Amino acid sequence: MEVTARAPGKIILAGEHAVVHGCTAVASSIDLYTSVSLRLRSEGEDTIKLQLNDIGLDFSWPVGRIKEVLSHLGSPFSSTPTSCSLETVKSLAALVDEKSFPDSKIGLASGVYAFLWLYTSILGFKPATVVVSSELPVGAGLGSSAAYCVALSAALLALSDSVKLDVSQKGWFTFKAEAELVNKWAFEGEKIIHGRPSGVDNSVSTFGNVIKFKSGVMTRIDSNMPLRMLITNTKVGRDTKALVANVSARKSRHPDAMSSMLNAIEAISDEWSTIIQSHAADDLCLSANEAKLAELMEMNQGLLFSIGVSHASIETILQTTMEYKLASKLTGAGGGGCVLTLLPTHVSGAVIDKLVEELESFGFQCFTAGIGGNGVQISFGHSS
Ligand SMILES: Nc1ncnc2c1ncn2[C@@H]1O[C@H](COP(=O)(O)OP(=O)(O)O)[C@@H](O)[C@H]1O
Numbered sequence: 012m013e014v015t016a017r018a019p020g021k022i023i024l025a026g027e028h029a030v031v032h033g034c035t036a037v038a039s040s041i042d043l044y045t046s047v048s049l050r051l052r053s054e055g056e057d058t059i060k061l062q063l064n065d066i067g068l069d070f071s072w073p074v075g076r077i078k079e080v081l082s083h084l085g086s087p088f089s090s091t092p093t094s095c096s097l098e099t100v101k102s103l104a105a106l107v108d109e110k111s112f113p114d115s116k117i118g119l120a121s122g123v124y125a126f127l128w129l130y131t132s133i134l135g136f137k138p139a140t141v142v143v144s145s146e147l148p149v150g151a152g153l154g155s156s157a158a159y160c161v162a163l164s165a166a167l168l169a170l171s172d173s174v175k176l177d178v179s180q181k182g183w184f185t186f187k188a189e190a191e192l193v194n195k196w197a198f199e200g201e202k203i204i205h206g207r208p209s210g211v212d213n214s215v216s217t218f219g220n221v222i223k224f225k226s227g228v229m230t231r232i233d234s235n236m237p238l239r240m241l242i243t244n245t246k247v248g249r250d251t252k253a254l255v256a257n258v259s260a261r262k263s264r265h266p267d268a269m270s271s272m273l274n275a276i277e278a279i280s281d282e283w284s285t286i287i288q289s290h291a292a293d294d295l296c297l298s299a300n301e302a303k304l305a306e307l308m309e310m311n312q313g314l315l316f317s318i319g320v321s322h323a324s325i326e327t328i329l330q331t332t333m334e335y336k337l338a339s340k341l342t343g344a345g346g347g348g349c350v351l352t353l354l355p356t357h358v359s360g361a362v363i364d365k366l367v368e369e370l371e372s373f374g375f376q377c378f379t380a381g382i383g384g385n386g387v388q389i390s391f392g393h394s395s
Pocket residue numbers: 045063064065066118119120121122123143144145148149150151152153154155156157159204205249250251252343344
């Protein structure tokens with residue numbers, strides 16, 4: 012039996028980092044996906060294999076070895092999303108260390124811990140092969156970690172005892188009642204990768220669309236504005252967990268100043284959500300709304316700089332897009348990663364081409380993506 016799940020990445024339009032501290036963020040899914048294929052193997056083949064195509068790593072563990080380390084936990088407990096304790100993370104790290112994880116890729120190890128936790132918690136110790144591949148840049152602010160956890164949770168739950176799906180369905184379909192369970196398990200995976208995730212990334216990857224998110228509560232937004240964003244990848248690697256921890260450390264050093272800035276970010280998110288839900292009566296009104304969003308992005312970026320998550324490469328992109336009178340902000344955790352540039356409706360293709368050429372001459376990579384589409388989907392296939 013084989014199942015494939017695909018989960019989208021996201022852009023945060025306003026409110027990253029502040030959302031970790033209970034403030035509102037506005038985020039949207041994008042049409043770039045991480046896919047996870049899961050094939051259960053016959054009982055004779057007693058290994059769990061993980062193939063991570065994007066980072067060029069393969070793992071294979073004898074089921075017996077994983078049982079030795081984890082069976083005392085009593086898994087599977089697929090219908091009860093459970094946090095991985097620090098002690099268990101250490102056991103998972105031992106399982107990964109045995110496979111001599113390359114030093115140059117050690118920052119990617121937490122994704123393998125998350126895999127082992129989600130796999131054994133949801134499916135127990137069944138032998139299988141899992142293949143992961145993504146259209147998203149990994150570790151660049153577009154929510155690859157959440158898309159990975161959501162697609163993994165969806166594929167595992169689809170073949171678990173706690174979800175009953177019609178396996179004869181053809182093509183891609185969305186989860187209905189089970190989506191919340193997928194989201195909760197994905198959040199447990201994100202915790203292993205991020206330390207202290209807000210939950211916005213896994214929620215938007217599970218449910219798609221444009222959402223508002225505050226203190227664990229998601230509200231779907233019906234956007235009435237045509238939103239076009241240029242996404243520029245600085246290609247500067249960074250790690251969400253470290254950036255989130257740095258913001259918390261700065262907050263404990265300067266609680267009042269930081270709280271004021273995080274509250275200002277919340278006001279920006281709230282205004283974003285009001286503007287994109289409003290109906291522009293005519294083109295003039297639409298341009299005025301786009302100009303307001305551009306200003307909000309500039310203010311949000313200024314605050315992100317002040318809380319310590321910008322980077323020289325991000326500042327270069329901001330200066331370049333400013334020459335074209337276009338507003339930009341980092342998206343996701345910052346410290347490198349991707350930058351969003353609002354492309355108002357009046358901006359011509361020729362101007363965008365010129366901007367892209369200039370940004371790419373610095374070594375950055377530019378692309379666009381569809382905003383606000385599907386959340387996670389699955390598709391069954393039968394392998395021999
Ligand atoms: N396609 C993938 N293959 C393997 N690991 C992945 C993949 N996508 C995400 N990850 C895991 O997620 C981590 C990146 O997450 P993070 O730092 O939050 O960046 P972002 O979510 O912005 O891409 C990687 O270090 C890795 O552990």
